[in-house]
Amino acid sequence: MNAIIISAFLGVVMMFASWSIKGENKQKNIALFGLIILILANLAQLNGWYVADIDTKNMLSFTRFGLYTNTLFYCLTFIYIWINGEEISKIGNHVADFYALFFFILCGASILTSFDNLLMLFIGIEILSIPLYILTGSDKKSLFSNEAAIKYFLMGSFSTGVLLLGITFIYGATGSFKLMPPDASIQYEQFMFSGGLILIFAAMNFKVSAAPFHFWTPDVYDGAPTVFTSFMATIAKSAGFIAFINIYLVQYKAFEKTWVIILPLGIVSTLLVGNVTAVFQRSVKRMLTYSSIAQAGFMLFALYGTSNFANEGILLYIVVYSLASIGIFAVLIKMKENSFEAFHGLAKTHPLLAFLTTVFLCSLAGIPITGGFFAKYYMINAVLIAGAGIWLVVVAMIFASISVYYYFKLIQAMYFVPGTPAIGELDKSYTYKLAVIAILILVLGVFPNLLFNYLYF
């Protein structure tokens, strides 16, 4: 509750800061300070201290897992703003507005980690998506940004309509919006109940960009300003995943027989589309958007089980994937163009930057001693514990090895192709900030337990 109230409040504060406080650096510092307050308030709630003790009538339920996920989202946003602050201020005239939108997105994300009612699911998803439409279109003069925004907006509200129809059908069948496992003793209206479940499943798949509802992702991520792509592909998407897992484990688990076909189909097609299409991309940004679809396929494995491996795995996956993506997008921002050619010979001129990029790419590909390895290991172990069948694991491994190809294509471009990199101005401090991310990834790759200790005590 603390986080939801304070993030919404901080959003309003940032809107006021937009005209009352001059100076982009100052506004960025206010945003960072606000995030620290948010993290502290959320930790306070973990220890039983409330800003306002509100009876939510069981519409929200605050679990330790949800609150801890919130903390991770805020920390990731902190790192994101800390690194990309200067880039954000190059877009548009009013930087503080973007920070306000980030806080509203975080408010939506905090609702999505704790909803216990389909109404709150809907509200959370909308609070999360509407600021994202604005962020996508924030580069007002660029036609690409416009196109991405309008596509995202039209498809996003279309999927909202589908989600609402699904919720309504479930209400029609059960007479309640509460998130609960279906009661075996009651004979529900079969058409409406299963229809509702399928519609919600489709809409949630759309929100997390899983195949066959991924078609918007490449265009939107490609057209949006790169700084905001970095945010959309990491934190906003992860919040969608937490909501999806939340609703799936409660409402769908009872029908495991039906979903035993649909879920693996969705996962395999997501992995297929993401990995195979990424191989053929000539733009690094577009390759990364397809790779984010492919990573979504791995994250969907968390739907399989309630085991510790699934819970811990999704958290580790979110953190490691977000860190690596924020890092690689931060490198891409500094490039003058998005093609692979821009990276030629980067290792000669900027050895440290090239090394850090290699760490991020290895983590995305899941090479050991980077965090990505344990993230993939946990997810696959969760599937095995849930008993979903060894073939799914084999398929996942094959696609993971395909992903190595296109990630290493970039490493090859940096180290083994001579040329002059098309890189813009680069501060020393910027590289060191990226080094902090790389160190975090390496630490999580050796001691993944560091992340989970707090989950239980």
Next chain:
Amino acid sequence: MPIQYYIYLCLALFSIGVTGVLTRRNAIVVFMCIELMLNAVNLLLVAFSKMFHGYALIENATSTTGIDAQIFVFFIMVVAAAEVSVGLAIIVMMYRNTHSVDINFLNRLKN
């Protein structure tokens, strides 16, 4: 009136909305069709609310069952209004750059 009539009506409205989104090329018309989808859902929610309320009244004359669906409708309206404000702003922004609201124009990102 049986609830089936409402369900058929709402599904028909929703399908009209979906068809419009898939076939029309004018961004504003597409947008109106999305609103139509949302309003079809609103109508269905109110119908279900009335139905559950009717069932509950048989057992308890002062029951408030079904009121949550009507509150949900208000939430949908508010969120739809927020979406309209953002959506129209995006469409205006597109119009300023391209002097058209035709979404066929939007195919630059493909290659």
